[in-house]
Amino acid sequence: MEIVNTAFRLFAESGYSMVQMKDIAEACHISKSLLQHYFPKKIVLLSTMLNELMLSAFTYSNEQLTALSSEQRTMIQMSFLLRTLDENPKIEHFIRDVFESPELTTELVLVSLDWLEAIGVEGETAAIRYAINFSVSGGMAVFFKRKLLKASVEAISENIAQSFYLLLGKDVQKINQVYLSTAKYNTDRYYQHFVDYLHTHATIDLSSEIKI
Incomplete structure (x- = not known):
């Protein structure tokens, strides 16, 4: 470590x-x-970091948001992760490198796929994997250009989550209802709890990369 x-x-x-x-x-x-x-190899080291970081973030949802539906947890988690990147340039720098590597993007998708299946997201594995690849790859491309495109982090987060569930065949009205039900969690109070959790439980030392 x-x-x-x-x-x-x-x-x-x-x-x-x-x-x-x-x-x-x-x-x-x-x-x-x-x-x-x-x-x-260097890429083995980076892959290890990616797994540790993603698993730490997903564990928060598994332990703290257990009363919520899988759709709610997915939307909240996406919002928290993008806000963390937006507010911490070093982490964004790191994740940008990940998305420039097809091999590491695949690694990220596999970790995400395991988590989605664990929290009960419904659908065939192949369909879920396709939806992750499409929505996250496209969404992150927009995120990295958010200033140029004048796109807010909140809007990008919502678009990624909505496109993911639309690709799985979910009803638009239901998706919108789920999104509205997550509004209270996307506040400073809940986000700060997420960051505190990462500092306390993450296996990687984030003290100099993520602000408290």
């Missing part, structure tokens, strides 16, 4: 492509060969 935390800080500060394995080894005060014993 010391290696993972150190590499995460370097990737967040400088970008994935600018950080070499020797840089990570030097920052950890170990040899490059020892680093590669644990993580043979």
Whole structure:
């Protein structure tokens, strides 16, 4: 975890492509060969971080929002994740690198797919996977250009969640009702609780990347 935390800080500060394995080894005060014993390639290290971060975020929903429907939890989680990226440039920098890699985007989809199935989102696995790929890839492309497009984080979050459920064949009126029912959770109070939870429970040290 010391290696993972150190590499995460370097990737967040400088970008994935600018950080070499020797840089990570030097920052950890170990040899490059020892680093590669644990993580043979840089992308394996990044994939590990992605899994740890996503699982920490999803665990919050599993533990704190259990009384809500799977649709509500999905919409709230998307809103919280995008707001976290918007308010913390280092995390956004890290996630932008993830979406530039088809391999890591696939990894993110697989983690998300496991979570959606675990909370009971209905639909064939292939259909859910298609809906994730389509809505999240398109939504994040808009998110990274939000200033140019003058698009709000709230609107992008809503569009991603709505397009996901529309692709699964959900009724538009029902989707709108679910969205309205999540409004109280998308407030500073609930968001702050989410951030506090990440700082306390995440396996990766987020103290310098996510503001409290």
